[in-house]
Amino acid sequence: MTDPEPAAATVVRVAARGEGVTADGRHVSHAAPGDHVAPDGTLVRGPHHQTPPCRHFPECGGCQLQHLDDAAYAAFVAARVTTALAAQDLEAPVRAPILSPPHSRRRATLHAERRGRQVHLGFAEARSHRLIDIAECPILDPRLFALVQPLRGLLAAMLPRSGRVDVHLALADQGPDVLVTGHDFEGLRAAEAITAFALRHGLARFAVDDGMGPESRFEPEPVTITLAGVPVALPPAAFLQATADGEAALAAAAREVASGATTVADLFAGLGTFTFAMPATARVYAAEGARDAVLALKAAGNAMQRRVFVEHRDLYRRPLDTAELERFDCVLLDPPRAGAREQATALAASRVRRIGYISCNPSTFVRDAKMLCEGGHRLDWVQPVGQFRWSTHVELAAQFSRD
Structure with missing residues (x-):
């Protein structure tokens, strides 16, 4: 041979x-x-x-691509989109990727478990449940990483002898937001420890969820996240774009799609990332299936006197039909990773002039895009966004139009 x-x-x-x-x-x-x-x-x-910037690579499952330099990583992000399009025989201009920088992740979920007297806190090993006890992290915002070691100390005094809990971290307007799921911290001693910890580290909130729903144990003032200049109540563990840079890139794409529209539908609206990115003069219909997000979005729109109508609606079970869709100049949708097959079917049959599709999964995006194109819509452009730095997770925004 x-x-x-x-x-x-x-x-x-x-x-x-x-x-x-x-x-x-x-x-x-x-x-x-x-x-x-x-x-x-x-x-x-x-x-x-390149030399990977983190000592835990490649064991840690948080990143898969730290060995790529910026040029190769950008090429990977673009190729994830172009390859997916080609798989469905679709063509469109693919713009240069927008990449979030290191140390910019403003939300993450870590895992914690007791090992003897110590608590290990970090991400799971790639393709394994084994926990990597992180000593550094080049993707997390430093304000979140600064909590890792103090959280080990707090949890060491409170966790049971076995089992694992999840620690959800996010950056709110008021500071770091912490939610621990999988265990209930009961008793006066736990309450005092949580309050002291939160005050010492400037937390916006500390909440726990033992399976019955999040309960705030420390929240001196209502926690908010500002979206396009609008402060919106931030429910514990609510969806938030992973980085401020990624949010800005996707919101800019949504504004471009909706430019000149006076009536806009924002489907899978969440807390209103794209609802509030629309011009204040536009009338926006926002549909969302998560009740907490609906209440937060509605309250924020009312407080800012925005022309926003919010509906609690499961778009998988009850997508907008063709007649409802054609009331709008522009339709935006930002579905979960499963995509929006049901809603895309109705959109494909509609005469909506412009559609903006924000996706966190190129594979389900091109499936839905194929239906839209077969229905007579043109795929005008695709903007890749790599806000999950050094991971294989790629997001995008795209515009469709028709005469």
Whole structure:
């Protein structure tokens, strides 16, 4: 057997799950474009292979692509979109990716478990449930990472001997927001410890959820998140775009799609990330299935005297029909990872002039985009957004139009 040709052993792209792929189709873990696989299997680093910035890579499952330099990472984000489009025989201009910088994640979920007298706190190992006790994290906002070691101390005094809890961290207008799920911290001693911890570290809120729903144990003033200049109540564990940069990029794309529209439908509206990004003069209908988000969105719109009508509506069971959709100049939708097959079916049959689709899953996006295009809508452009730095998770915004 002869050794592979050098060109065939060169890594030419990164697959969707993060492995490098050689010209002859071999998948190689932790390889970057331009790397070379020697005949003995050794990986020879190329010009786009950087030294990973975190000591926990590649064991930690929070990141898969820290070995890529910025150019290779941007190319990966763009390729996730172009490859998905090609799989459905779709074509559109794909804009240069917008990438969130390191240390910009404003929400994350860590896991905590007791090991003897100590508590380990961090992310799960890649493709495993084993916990990586993080000593550094180049993706988290420093204000959140600063809580990691103090939380270990607090939880060491409160967690049971076995089991694991989740620690949800987010940055609100008032400071860090902490929610611990999977255990109830009962008693005066726990209440005093939580209050002292929250005051010492400037928390906006500390909440717990033992399975019966979040309960705030410390919240000196209502916790909010400002979206496009509008302060909105932030329920514990509510959905929030992962970075402020990512939110700004997606909101800018939504505004571009809705430019000139006087009536806009914002479907899967959440807390109103795109509702409040619309011009204050526009009339916006916002539909959302999560009750807490609906109440927060409605209250914020009323307080700011915005022309916003909010409906609590499950768009999977009851999507807007064609007649309802055609009341609007523009329709925006930002569904979960499963996409919006039911709503896209109705949109495909409609005469809505402009549609903006924000997606956190290129695969389900192109499935829905195919239906829209087959219904007579044009895919005008796609904007990739990489706000989950160094992960294989890619988001995008796209515009559809029709005459």
